[in-house]
Amino acid sequence: MDERIRKIDEQLLAHDWGKLTKVTLDYQRNDGRWQRMSREVYDHGSAAAMLLFNPARETVLLVRQFRYPVLENGDNPDFLEVCAGLLDGEAPEIAAMREALEETGHAPTDIRHICDIYASPGSLTEKCHLFIGHYDEATRQTAGGGIEAEGEEIELVELDLAEALTMIADGRILDAKTVVLLQNLAMTWR
Numbered sequence: 053m054d055e056r057i058r059k060i061d062e063q064l065l066a067h068d069w070g071k072l073t074k075v076t077l078d079y080q081r082n083d084g085r086w087q088r089m090s091r092e093v094y095d096h097g098s099a100a101a102m103l104l105f106n107p108a109r110e111t112v113l114l115v116r117q118f119r120y121p122v123l124e125n126g127d128n129p130d131f132l133e134v135c136a137g138l139l140d141g142e143a144p145e146i147a148a149m150r151e152a153l154e155e156t157g158h159a160p161t162d163i164r165h166i167c168d169i170y171a172s173p174g175s176l177t178e179k180c181h182l183f184i185g186h187y188d189e190a191t192r193q194t195a196g197g198g199i200e201a202e203g204e205e206i207e208l209v210e211l212d213l214a215e216a217l218t219m220i221a222d223g224r225i226l227d228a229k230t231v232v233l234l235q236n237l238a239m240t241w242r
């Protein structure tokens with residue numbers, strides 16, 4: 053562990069689907085003084101996400117699904133995102149490929165790793181590994197839509213890349229991993 057940190061106490065607040073822990077720690081500031089603080093940490097594992105891009109048509113394939121925490125915060129809960137999911141013990145590129153297939157029905161090609169992100173480093177342990185892959189008529193295997201038994205109901209949304217970028221600017225796309233991937237594609241494509 054980091055030598056600026058002394059863990060004083062760890063309290064398990066909840067351990068159901070994910071694990072919520074309250075940690076009390078002493079943190080050594082840059083001037084050498086020790087400061088006691090308390091932090092709640094939510095751990096549901098790390099994740100992988102993939103932006104599906106069709107270079108010939110300059111379109112992207114996104115997924116729309118109901119996100120309850122977004123509703124709690126007063127936004128439209130029918131949330132537009134790139135396909136993504138938890139690693140469940142798999143390597144990030146394998147998990148990204150599995151989620152692309154489950155959620156969109158496509159087995160993408162030309163997969164590139166872009167970067168990794170923490171979307172909420174103050175509270176979540178989740179690191180999300182980001183990829184871009186290509187899709188077209190030939191990569192479709194199934195209808196997609198997610199796993200009904202797990203409560204997933206996923207609508208496929210195909211957009212021109214230019215339209216997706218406009219939707220970031222006007223607030224119709226609010227998901228962090230999706231913004232990062234679309235902007236990376238816009239910067240690197242052509």
Ligand SMILES: Nc1nc2c(ncn2[C@@H]2O[C@H](COP(=O)(O)OP(=O)(O)O[C@H]3O[C@H](CO)[C@@H](O)[C@H](O)[C@@H]3O)[C@@H](O)[C@H]2O)c(=O)[nH]1
Pocket residue numbers: 069070099100101136137138151178179180202203204229
């Ligand atoms: N019982 C239960 N099941 C849950 C809960 N939260 C999620 N699930 C189940 O776990 C599945 C998770 O689906 P994935 O596709 O693996 O993950 P995701 O929710 O799409 O994406 C995760 O990673 C993204 C990338 O960082 C995140 O953006 C997203 O918030 C989430 O953490 C959901 O379909 C749902 O069945 C919960 O609180 N309780």
Ligand SMILES: [Mg+2]
Pocket residue numbers: 135136137138151155
């Ligand atoms: Mg998912």
